[in-house]
Amino acid sequence: MGDVTRILITGANGFVGSACVAEARARGIEVTALYRRAPVAEWASDPGIHPLQADLSDPATAAVLGNAMSGVQAVIHAAAHLGGDAASHAQDTLRGTQTLLDAMTSGGARLVLVSSIAVYDTMQVAPGAALIETAPLEDADHARDGYAAAKLRQEQMCRAAGLPLWILRPGAVWGPGRTWHALLGFRASRLHVQINSEGELPLTHVTHTAWALVKAATRAPHGTPVLNVLDDDRPTRARFLRAHRRMTGWPKLSLPIPYAVWITLVRLLKPLSANLPGLCREPVVRARLMPLTWPNTALRSTLGGEDTDTFEGMLTRSLGGPQ
Template structure:
């Protein structure tokens, strides 16, 4: 098995972490990016920088054993997501498959639905994808579409595919996530429950993705949820932020959204029952497949937060 790994979106928040983790594991990297690379990369002969805008360009993938496709837009409406995430992602993955490289798609647990789940159920890779994507946001719809395209491309070319779904990734400069609630100055208004937040520290997400690219794969398609071992509840996370939480009863929020369901996509995000449940329903999560891949946590939640704040 070859060792060269291509990473798209390599100048982004997650992409930079993946590049550095791959290099720490001794793997050469072809870093595909639109922006400028960190200055330190210039002295690392194991990093080859390729400047490319995936909306228009296809990077060279000769000699590449695996492609980690991390480039994606985090915001924007359906048109922006189609233009900047779905279309270029499918084009890049098809290009990678034609080159013979294995595919590692960075998706998100945002693709999952809560239909059939009850509070405090355990979410894992067998949990179905959202059956009503129109009720969710454009980001979730784009990830659902890209997973579908990736499966089709891998099957068509006979290439192995790993879909890695990180939870809410936190790291330097990115501590907030939609599972917490609404931010109002020093206050955080959100649901009251003891469910877990589906978190993944940046260093852990980078480790899991690098392992997904480097480790052998038996099944044609594997789905792996990238989540920390230590997953706090909302109150513990808000306390770690040093902020004050105002808790609202989960069941009251869920019941209030019920009568509004017929209005569907015309409602703001958190008034749509599917979106509210995906973000705030009290659930538990499994990272058993990530651990079977070889993931080993480098820190618990509080230690990871402390390390993040030191860097920031």
């Protein structure tokens, strides 16, 4: 295919998508930026960004996209529903993916799918294990939540399409405006309940994520490479909490509960689990809070690269501190 000079990015005005647009433009690659509702204001001043408003959940959009694919050598598919509602995933994630695949069938462009580490079945993994790309996957028909099920089915759809394909599975994507996340426990009034201070947080800063996605878009895949996208410097929960408190003042009050204690309580509550929040159900607890390590060896050996700063440095940048 030669040098990649133009890519199409779906969900281009989202958290990951907009970072991919910025990364591609920093590399001198033109971008067709597909968005559903509001474009990013800064795009108007960059002639290398070609905004395209379209709704992937509408199958008729395939014809519009087919025309827009002219000159496009790679597609980064970042558009997806992020919640747990199965109906929204059926429309936005799965129907949207099928519309994109229909538009790509005759164009010859490669596809970079933004999947997720949510596809792994942590019920089959022991605490303390290193979770890598060959770890067991959830069953899409019996997945712990709608998001995991949709990501599994999305991967299956893209594999079946027969396109040149990269599958990248980011961890918890964080960055400006999104420094806190659901892997840290839960809030009870002004108290933060921190479950487990051991094991690595599977974090990937949004700029590091965009770098990996655009890097993959510029390279022809051999087979169907699957890569977990994770930062090099992955803090423990205790380290994250210390840094976040020092820089933001939150949380002022924290109650640490060992993972072993919490999982025992959750198992005792299993008869009531259907009516309890996610962090009171074992599959969700194991996926979000179980102590694991998350090597990014395959990512680095395949695409190269490295973090642009330490975890604390990236947190400072994300909070608007010195660059």
